[in-house]
Amino acid sequence: MADSQRLELFVLRDAQGPILYAPLGRRMARLNEPAARLALAYAQDPSVAEDLDADGRVVIDALRERGFYERVEPPHAREAFRPVQVTLFPTNNCNLRCRYCYAFGGEGGGNGEPLVRMDLACAQRAIDLIARNACERAAQGEDIHNFLVSIHGNGEPFCAYDLVREIVWYGQDVAEELDMPVVFNAATNGVLNDEQLDFVIANFGSINVSFDGLQRFQDANRPGPDGRGTFGAVDRTLRRLAESPVGLGIRTTVTAQMVDAMAEIVAFVAERYPGLEQLHLEPVWECGRCKTSDCAMPDAGVFTRRYLEARQVAEERGLRLVFSGARQDVLSDCFCKVSSGSFTVTPTGDVTACYEVSYASDPRSERYFFGRYDPQRADFVFDQAKLAALGRLNVRNMPFCDDCFCRWHCAGDCAAKVLDGIEPEQHGGSVRCEITRALTLDQIQRKLAWKAPGEGEAHDVP
Ligand code: SF4
Ligand code: SF4
Ligand code: SF4
Incomplete structure (x- = not known):
């Protein structure tokens, strides 16, 4: 699927239960287990909504209202080489x-x-x-x-x-x-x-x-x-x-x-x-x-x-x-x-x-x-050919990162460390991934704790 069509939605878990996380839309919410399963099922196939009971529809409507299902264009950080x-x-x-x-x-x-x-x-x-x-x-x-x-x-x-x-x-x-x-x-x-x-x-x-x-x-x-x-x-x-x-x-x-x-x-x-x-x-x-x-x-x-x-x-x-x-x-x-x-x-x-x-x-x-x-x-x-080749060192070319909720934050990590002698397609992660994921989850948890429902991007959803 082309990046622009992707809907990236993750269920992360901590001691309090599931967290629904949409990195590109910068949405996050705590849900219970059935709601988290439903949220993911709906993301994969919106037709599941047709068979939902009233409680299920309330969950999906709440998530939709809060932007979890908006498709957001992934970032393009690369620009023409004209440094300032x-x-x-x-x-x-x-x-x-x-x-x-x-x-x-x-x-x-x-x-x-x-x-x-x-x-x-x-x-x-x-x-x-x-x-x-x-x-x-x-x-x-x-x-x-x-x-x-x-x-x-x-x-x-x-x-x-x-x-x-x-x-x-x-x-x-x-x-x-x-x-x-x-x-x-x-x-x-x-x-x-x-x-x-x-x-x-x-x-x-x-x-x-x-x-x-x-x-x-x-x-x-x-x-x-x-x-x-x-x-x-x-x-x-x-x-x-x-x-x-x-x-x-x-x-x-x-x-x-x-x-x-x-x-x-x-x-x-x-x-x-x-x-x-x-x-x-x-x-x-x-x-x-x-x-x-x-x-x-x-x-x-x-x-x-x-x-x-x-x-x-x-x-x-x-x-x-x-x-x-x-x-x-x-x-x-x-x-x-x-x-x-x-x-x-x-x-x-x-x-x-x-x-x-x-x-x-x-x-x-x-x-x-x-x-x-x-x-x-x-x-x-x-050397313009070298510059063009450097442009390939981005997370879009690193399939290993496709399913990681940090994909658009960490963006595949430091190339000098993780791509030593290999192409981006061969990126296989490193011991740093464990640290990155745990500390990014901590940042999400803190945002959820800071903001009351309705006060911004973090919400509790029924
Ligand atoms: S944490 Fe690892 S898998 Fe996730 S984006 Fe960074 S390098 Fe890729
Ligand atoms: S060491 Fe890593 S973070 Fe620093 S410039 Fe090189 S690739 Fe970038
Ligand atoms: S020896 Fe120490 S101070 Fe000198 S370049 Fe290396 S890290 Fe920096």
């Missing part, structure tokens, strides 16, 4: 040696590649390109009010601080010249000196700091090249950022050794960094340097239980908790921008669609590298 956002990796050098680093930061990707810095001209042309697109698209009536420069890395971007500074100054000049605002954000390990911190606070809209939450984990998992702990340095950064106007997020990578302390981590960071906007808790994925250390992915069931405990603690403290796969509020056919050609430039000037694939020696680069900076032409060249 670029992610720049200024360097693959790093001042830390995290034991689970996917990119072997500071060690050339683990493949003996050299430590390099991006050419300033490459960064400048990338900014020119997105700024120009932003102006043109805004002039054509699109709802675009700025261009966005993200500073990230397959290393620590602030190890190339003078380059980052030049990039920011250039972006600001272009913004002024074109009368189109620029927004900067960054991801960092947080080992920054005073000058760097002042610069971030003065110029960046938001910053995400990778930090393992408690001293014992941070020092063990995210040491410097000399093996020394980095908790003190990152804690200092976080305290300053938390007091500044910069939007602050923390990303904590959870290993099997840390999983039981998730609630403790939440309580600690919420209290110590009161300006913190969100804490992203992500189970480590066993790749990169993780394979050479004893960092292991936590058991999915244990991670889920501990996450739910931690969520309780976070809620009490007004802190938003995030796990990337569970996003009931999102409707999309792609997990990230990988399938519409996310414009990410590596230190060597290669353009990759995926943050985690940043070296030409990585076999996955065949799929994700779709362009490069050409210094002779002083411009970027893009």
